[in-house]
Amino acid sequence: MVDNRYATALVIGSVLSLLATVYLSVAMGTQHWYQYSSPPVRQGSNASELREQFINREFDEKSYSDSLFQLNGTLGLWWRCILVPGRSHWFKEPDPKMELQCVSFTLPQQFSPKYKYHGNDISEEDLLRTYLWRCQFLLPLVSLALVFLSGLVGVCACLCHSFTPTLVVGVLHLLAGLCTLGTVCCFLAGLDLLHQDSTPPEGVDGSLGWSLYLALIAFPLQMMTAALFLWAARSHRKNYTRMTAYRVA
Amino acid sequence: MPGFSGGGVGGGVGGPASAPPRPFRPSRYVPVSAATTFLVGSTTLFFCFTCPWLSEYFSSVIPIYNAVIFLFTLANFCMATFMDPGVFPRAEEDEDKEDDFRAPLYKTVEIKGIQVRMKWCSTCRFYRPPRCSHCSVCDNCVEDFDHHCPWVNNCIGRRNYRYFFLFLLSLTTHIMDVFGFGLVYVLHHRQQLDTPHAAVTMAVMCVAGLFFVPVAGLTGFHIVLVARGRTTNEQVTGKFRGGVNPFTNGCLRNISHVLCSSQAPRYMGRWRSPQSLEVQPPFLRPSFTEAQLEAKVLDNGIQNDRHSTRSKSSLDPMESQSADAEPPPPPKPELRYPGLPHADTEENSLLTEAPPTPSMFKYRPTYSSPGRNHTALTHPNKMIRGESLDSPSPSIFQSSRQPTYRSEPNSLDGATVVGGGVGVRRGGGERGEGPGGPGGTSGGVSGGMSGYSLTGRSYTSYPSSLVLSAGGSRSSSMRSAHTAHNPLATLQSEGTTDTSYKSLANQTPRNGSLSYDSLLTPSESPEFESVVSPSSPLQGYMSPFLSAQFAQQREGQLLQGSATFSSPHRAYLRAVSPPPPSSTGPPETQHLLYHNQDSFRSPRNLSSSSSSPGARSLDLFCPCPLLTHSPWLQMPYTIIGREHFTVCLCYFFKVEPLTSTSLFSLSSSLLCLPPHSSPPLPDGCPIRSTSRPVLANHTMSKPGGGVKKVTGVGGTTYEISV
Numbered sequence: 008m009v010d011n012r013y014a015t016a017l018v019i020g021s022v023l024s025l026l027a028t029v030y031l032s033v034a035m036g037t038q039h040w041y042q043y044s045s046p047p048v049r050q051g052s053n054a055s056e057l058r059e060q061f062i063n064r065e066f067d068e069k070s071y072s073d074s075l076f077q078l079n080g081t082l083g084l085w086w087r088c089i090l091v092p093g094r095s096h097w098f099k100e101p102d103p104k105m106e107l108q109c110v111s112f113t114l115p116q117q118f119s120p121k122y123k124y125h126g127n128d129i130s131e132e133d134l135l136r137t138y139l140w141r142c143q144f145l146l147p148l149v150s151l152a153l154v155f156l157s158g159l160v161g162v163c164a165c166l167c168h169s170f171t172p173t174l175v176v177g178v179l180h181l182l183a184g185l186c187t188l189g190t191v192c193c194f195l196a197g198l199d200l201l202h203q204d205s206t207p208p209e210g211v212d213g214s215l216g217w218s219l220y221l222a223l224i225a226f227p228l229q230m231m232t233a234a235l236f237l238w239a240a241r242s243h244r245k246n247y248t249r250m251t252a253y254r255v256a
Numbered sequence: 257m258p259g260f261s262g263g264g265v266g267g268g269v270g271g272p273a274s275a276p277p278r279p280f281r282p283s284r285y286v287p288v289s290a291a292t293t294f295l296v297g298s299t300t301l302f303f304c305f306t307c308p309w310l311s312e313y314f315s316s317v318i319p320i321y322n323a324v325i326f327l328f329t330l331a332n333f334c335m336a337t338f339m340d341p342g343v344f345p346r347a348e349e350d351e352d353k354e355d356d357f358r359a360p361l362y363k364t365v366e367i368k369g370i371q372v373r374m375k376w377c378s379t380c381r382f383y384r385p386p387r388c389s390h391c392s393v394c395d396n397c398v399e400d401f402d403h404h405c406p407w408v409n410n411c412i413g414r415r416n417y418r419y420f421f422l423f424l425l426s427l428t429t430h431i432m433d434v435f436g437f438g439l440v441y442v443l444h445h446r447q448q449l450d451t452p453h454a455a456v457t458m459a460v461m462c463v464a465g466l467f468f469v470p471v472a473g474l475t476g477f478h479i480v481l482v483a484r485g486r487t488t489n490e491q492v493t494g495k496f497r498g499g500v501n502p503f504t505n506g507c508l509r510n511i512s513h514v515l516c517s518s519q520a521p522r523y524m525g526r527w528r529s530p531q532s533l534e535v536q537p538p539f540l541r542p543s544f545t546e547a548q549l550e551a552k553v554l555d556n557g558i559q560n561d562r563h564s565t566r567s568k569s570s571l572d573p574m575e576s577q578s579a580d581a582e583p584p585p586p587p588k589p590e591l592r593y594p595g596l597p598h599a600d601t602e603e604n605s606l607l608t609e610a611p612p613t614p615s616m617f618k619y620r621p622t623y624s625s626p627g628r629n630h631t632a633l634t635h636p637n638k639m640i641r642g643e644s645l646d647s648p649s650p651s652i653f654q655s656s657r658q659p660t661y662r663s664e665p666n667s668l669d670g671a672t673v674v675g676g677g678v679g680v681r682r683g684g685g686e687r688g689e690g691p692g693g694p695g696g697t698s699g700g701v702s703g704g705m706s707g708y709s710l711t712g713r714s715y716t717s718y719p720s721s722l723v724l725s726a727g728g729s730r731s732s733s734m735r736s737a738h739t740a741h742n743p744l745a746t747l748q749s750e751g752t753t754d755t756s757y758k759s760l761a762n763q764t765p766r767n768g769s770l771s772y773d774s775l776l777t778p779s780e781s782p783e784f785e786s787v788v789s790p791s792s793p794l795q796g797y798m799s800p801f802l803s804a805q806f807a808q809q810r811e812g813q814l815l816q817g818s819a820t821f822s823s824p825h826r827a828y829l830r831a832v833s834p835p836p837p838s839s840t841g842p843p844e845t846q847h848l849l850y851h852n853q854d855s856f857r858s859p860r861n862l863s864s865s866s867s868s869p870g871a872r873s874l875d876l877f878c879p880c881p882l883l884t885h886s887p888w889l890q891m892p893y894t895i896i897g898r899e900h901f902t903v904c905l906c907y908f909f910k911v912e913p914l915t916s917t918s919l920f921s922l923s924s925s926l927l928c929l930p931p932h933s934s935p936p937l938p939d940g941c942p943i944r945s946t947s948r949p950v951l952a953n954h955t956m957s958k959p960g961g962g963v964k965k966v967t968g969v970g971g972t973t974y975e976i977s978v
Contacts (some may be wrong), residue, residue, distance in 0.1 A: 011339075011410070016337075018292075022293055026300070027291065217452065
């Protein structure tokens, strides 16, 4: 009976950990962390120019930010996308079909520094935004690595028929949860600073996406996993000590 | 991967935890995994994809409400899963091995007047309490066993049933909320169903709908069971289907019992309680031992008392034997003697027999060690011990013994007279204690400790015998008979005197004139022997007489009686010869009164008898004839009356010892005077009023007495001539 409850705790903890890992992976791979909604009036005037600028020109945060603001852009950790009408023919249709065009952040681009903007002049480097950006794309990787390590430790414990590593698994999941929470905090902080420097034009609204929510919900799942593993390890140790004493007596 | 590893870890860990390692069965953990996945997964997706729009479009309260319901559901789920359902610990194999074989399968117990069977559990080795059942999956007996739920992978028993019930209620509510709000979202986005939000929402609605039907059904079933106060196990097995359920207390009370009663205690994880039980015995045992010690002490005390009594009885001869060696110890046990006889009469009788022998032993040592000084000291002590009346008595005893034997045919009259005399002697003895005490002390100071101890012992023995003799008249008569036997033994112990007395005793039944003559002749021979013997033998010869006096009160009394009869006999014969025929026919009552009057007159008779033989005794015992003729004796005799005569005698004999002793003796003698003075007052009146009846009594006894006494007179005349 005693072992059955502890085994059940480990099973439930494992299930929750698996769910959290899936959610975090999906959130990290999608671009729906933050999304902008632009009025349709402006689309006609600068659509083609902004599109060419978003796709062809060199990497510049200022330029692609303007494109995102005016073309219903969505921003993620590794992707940025805009919503533009399809190729125009010789005659214009009244209701053009909108298509999504995405551009990924390359690894060097992830580590490129961020600058403060005053009008159109380039000013000094913004260290805070630079490090926040770097943390927000590295922490999810650390979290996933920790969870993977926990899995390895669990497999070894199972093979060795030892209950002690359960404590290690719990601690690792606790750290992973903290990393996940850190990711969400860094993203929100960085985005807020960006909007302070380059204010979106009037009529453009921004909102959080479902990817951010998935990442946010992964945090409590990992916390619950850590709690279950730690409880099972501690209780089993206590009970084992008592049973040993009982046998000795 | 983590799930599989977790399951493996659980299985592996399970082995060492319990004594019988079980193989890990993944199939047992599938339901709980599925339940967790669907519950947590669906809810989290609902929060991510549906709640943002709901909070923006309607209000932010909706996500908070759903979050609260979800947390409550999750908490109850965890409690139902990880709480001990109320497992009973198994009985140890060593304890119940025998009971297992001989125990019957069922045992009936009455609950609220209803018979409920308790089944023997062979695995756990005890009778299962009512509503308790053995779960084959968990392999344990669970209290108030409801069912084993695979979705929580745990038994539902008394301790965790409420959490399971609340889990069902909250889960049903949660499913309805999720499905409802999902439906609202879908209806508002009918034209945009291709978006990921709509897709996820519809998937969540499908899962919720699939689980709602069984969960709601199960919830309804348990609501009915709770209301009826039954368990699933009882419902499924139909245990109380035919009869009345003794465990139901009404609908509302059943519900409150399930939801609001206090948490049932846990039986498995309580290692501390046996430890505390182990700790208590050391504290409980001392208290019991103290009680036992108290009981033992009481028993020991009782036994000690008995031993002390035995030791006292056994030590008596030892003390007497060791008297010479260790004088100081004797006084302590002697003090205890007077207390014991008052407690028990049998002990008194034993003591009466015991005291005489030590007194004899005491006297013999003195005889064995006859120093001049000691002899001188002992002599006055003996005189002091004996009263002034008794001091001249040896000659009286010798002279009167012959008439006593002759007067034996008048045993009845003698007995009555002896009774009265006994009373008088008792008083005398008690008075004697006073002078004996100071005399003894003075002797001890002058002579030594041995003398003191001897004297002390002798005096302690006297009061005990006197007190014993103080019993009822009949008992006194019986005891007097015993005392009569004792003096015979003492007489037999001695050589020549023994033979002489034996001959006297043997010759008395003959009652012939020749016997009288033979009695006269042997009486003269011992007197000559006593006179001729040296001083030390005289003292030795004196000691048995003194002991005989104290032991033979009866004989002494008889002697005095005979003396009194002899002296008034002569006077009354001459004066009152004519009246006897008139008083020959008095009634019995008058006889009793006359006897009483005689008893009243006895002290005066004694005094008168002492006066007449006093001179004779002086002649016999005084070593110096000059003193007898000295003016001292003549002058006080003439000046002072009968009462004062005793004082003169004491003064005369005590001139020899020191002045201090004489002073003490004079004071003691003065103290003795009052009892002498008191008797004459009441006797004066009866004498004057009843002079004639007394004379009549004497006349009645005169003829036989006259004949004998005539011969006695002849005997006395012979003594005078000698």
